[in-house]
Amino acid sequence: MKLVSACLLFGLSLSVMAAESTIPLLNMTPDLDDKASLQRGAKTYMNYCLGCHSLQYQRYERTANDLGIPHDLILEHLIFDPDTRIGSLIENSLSLSSAKTWFGAAPPDLTLYTSLKGTPDYIYTYLKSFYADPARPFGVNNLLFENVGMPHVLLDLQGLPRKVCKTKLEADGSTQEPCETDVIVDGRYMLEVDGSGSMSPDEYDRVAYDLTNFLYYVAEPTRQERERLGVYVLLFLAFFFVFTYLLGREYTKEFH
């Protein structure tokens, strides 16, 4: 019996380990005070991600108010369908069953994604881990999410990253040969973009950062308010403790 449960535990820990990421995550420190970053992230999200991933627990209005975007700008530039109002939830009209046929998996809602993963580092790393893989339906794979069904939707911006191989790629980069030995530094594969994107690597990093920052905000729009209130609550408790202590001493005085 003990052996069986030991085996079960071992199996369980293995499967938990398997669900862990395969490569070390890149560090990303969110900054909710940086409204310009959050606004840019929101814009990129609406243009490049919303078509497939809804944010169905968040409304346009709240986003506009929190991020300081005027309502008419949202209505004009970020809402693309006539039935959606400023008070609507951020949804899309993608049918999950067709998405499953097209991509092999339905794109999940991303409202709570950074909280679900416990860290914004995950999605930041994910956005920077697409690489060319001719064996996949969309020609790309992802180091963090092996055999991912999602195409590299930011390809126009980033260009196509390739794994850097010890066996040199042909000069024009057109070789379809798989890598014989990948170059790995600090546990991470080295990727090199092919220059076909409209952005420099630094500009693309900023896009990934802003998008992640925005999704970090969306997962808990009241985070800053909660943290601000938390300080007052702790101060109040400290203050209240003094009186409770004095009162307690007064009541128990005669028992000694």
Ligand code: HEC
């Ligand atoms: C053309 C549709 C499409 C677009 C556009 C798209 N995705 Fe995806 N995405 C998918 C699909 C499909 C999956 C599920 C992949 C799987 O499970 O194999 C996915 C998965 C993901 C995941 C991993 C989810 C998980 O299960 O852990 C993240 C994170 C993600 N997308 C972020 C983004 C971001 C950010 C953007 C915008 C830059 C974006 N996606 C744009 C289709 C899309």
